[in-house]
Amino acid sequence: xxxxAYIIILVMLGAGTAVADDAYQSPEEFLHEVxxxxxxxxxxxxxxxxxxxxxxxxxxxPYPGLRIRYWGEGGRTAWILEEIGKVKPITVGLVVTDDGLxxxxxxxxxxxxxxxxxxxxxxxxxxxxxxxxxxxxDQPIDGISGATLSVRALKKLARLALxxxxxxxxxxxxTP
Amino acid sequence: xxxxxxxxxxxxxxxxxxxxxxxxGLSAALFVVILSVSGLAxxxxxxxxxxxxxxxxxxLLNWYGIHAPDDLSSYSADSVFYTGINELVFRNSRxxxxxxxxxxxxIAYQGFIVIASRDHLTLLGQDGQLIENIGSAGGVPAGMKAxxxxxxxxxxxxxAHGYYLTDESFLEWTETxxxxxxxxxxxxxxxxxxxxxQAAYRGNxxxxxxxxxxxxxxxxxxxxxxxxxxxxxxxxxxxxxSGIWLWGKRRASARAHRHKxxxxx
Numbered sequence: 001x002x003x004x005a006y007i008i009i010l011v012m013l014g015a016g017t018a019v020a021d022d023a024y025q026s027p028e029e030f031l032h033e034v035x036x037x038x039x040x041x042x043x044x045x046x047x048x049x050x051x052x053x054x055x056x057x058x059x060x061x062p063y064p065g066l067r068i069r070y071w072g073e074g075g076r077t078a079w080i081l082e083e084i085g086k087v088k089p090i091t092v093g094l095v096v097t098d099d100g101l102x103x104x105x106x107x108x109x110x111x112x113x114x115x116x117x118x119x120x121x122x123x124x125x126x127x128x129x130x131x132x133x134x135x136x137x138d139q140p141i142d143g144i145s146g147a148t149l150s151v152r153a154l155k156k157l158a159r160l161a162l163x164x165x166x167x168x169x170x171x172x173x174x175t176p
Numbered sequence: 177x178x179x180x181x182x183x184x185x186x187x188x189x190x191x192x193x194x195x196x197x198x199x200x201g202l203s204a205a206l207f208v209v210i211l212s213v214s215g216l217a218x219x220x221x222x223x224x225x226x227x228x229x230x231x232x233x234x235x236l237l238n239w240y241g242i243h244a245p246d247d248l249s250s251y252s253a254d255s256v257f258y259t260g261i262n263e264l265v266f267r268n269s270r271x272x273x274x275x276x277x278x279x280x281x282x283i284a285y286q287g288f289i290v291i292a293s294r295d296h297l298t299l300l301g302q303d304g305q306l307i308e309n310i311g312s313a314g315g316v317p318a319g320m321k322a323x324x325x326x327x328x329x330x331x332x333x334x335x336a337h338g339y340y341l342t343d344e345s346f347l348e349w350t351e352t353x354x355x356x357x358x359x360x361x362x363x364x365x366x367x368x369x370x371x372x373x374q375a376a377y378r379g380n381x382x383x384x385x386x387x388x389x390x391x392x393x394x395x396x397x398x399x400x401x402x403x404x405x406x407x408x409x410x411x412x413x414x415x416x417x418s419g420i421w422l423w424g425k426r427r428a429s430a431r432a433h434r435h436k437x438x439x440x441x
Binding site for chain 2: 026027028030031041042043064065066067069080087
């Protein structure tokens, strides 16, 4: 087998992995489930000023965009957010109420390791978790051996969704 | 005094094994260095940034057969070219990590640049700064085929299941039977940009981690390299076994010599 044949196989394997992109639930299905098949029209929150700075502090890097879309109704907001675990983004659906995090669910996981974060034994720990004044989670979350980066990514997204929810509840003025 | 023939042949065997041990050690030395250094590096892939560093060596890229297509076509908006090459999308010759291939069009619209790929719309500022990536959850129709603008200033999308209209907020989408729009179309990529794009594509095609991993496993030389590393592994085993055997023999002989001396006393 020549090196070229090997590369072709590698590319095919890569393509296979990309196609096999572990999508557990589509964002639309998640929103339909959250809002009982009546998904509201989304809103957007612009990241500017202190909101942008705090989002960067929470993520440990600037958010890759200037605005974030959310779906809100009756004091609940739903978010579809992405954060890179090691090299590829993990897509997460989150629902937040004024009492804390209602749901966190991994919708798509593209990394080769750390997929255990999608299981309820891990995500159930987030139910009812809120945010401290320092924008940290107010309850400890037990990690998973071998999934440190994925656990960290989910904790960051939980903090970000809780923070953005609190900002939306403070003001309705989210247009630029 | 003459040596007993059995002892003589044992000494000969021992000397021969010493020589073999030395030659095996010398042959394995290069592999030990390569496997140790590459193994150490692979253990620290992330901290060394090997997964995000890409090989720029022309000869290595040629060796791996990484070539950009010769014929490139791009979409343009506001005098900037957006080009998809396989899985990568470029703004002029800069890689846009946030845009997903394949591209179906790009338009300049109310201060934004809107790039349409099959299932996503990406909004960029005039300077290329990402504003938002909108997917199916944001109402973007699946299987987009073209993007354009209507005479009354709406964004038109031609998708797998029909035509859709939206406005600058991208919050609500209206399905329609047909639409009159000016569609974004592909244009020839200017030759100078095409050359820069081909270089940029090749420069983003081969992570350093891949090369070090292939060096470690021998795959960098194809199947022959794997067999070579297999052979080196067998040499390591022989080295370990002959080393242990020689050490045991030497120890036994030293013990026998000590006993002999004690008896003579």
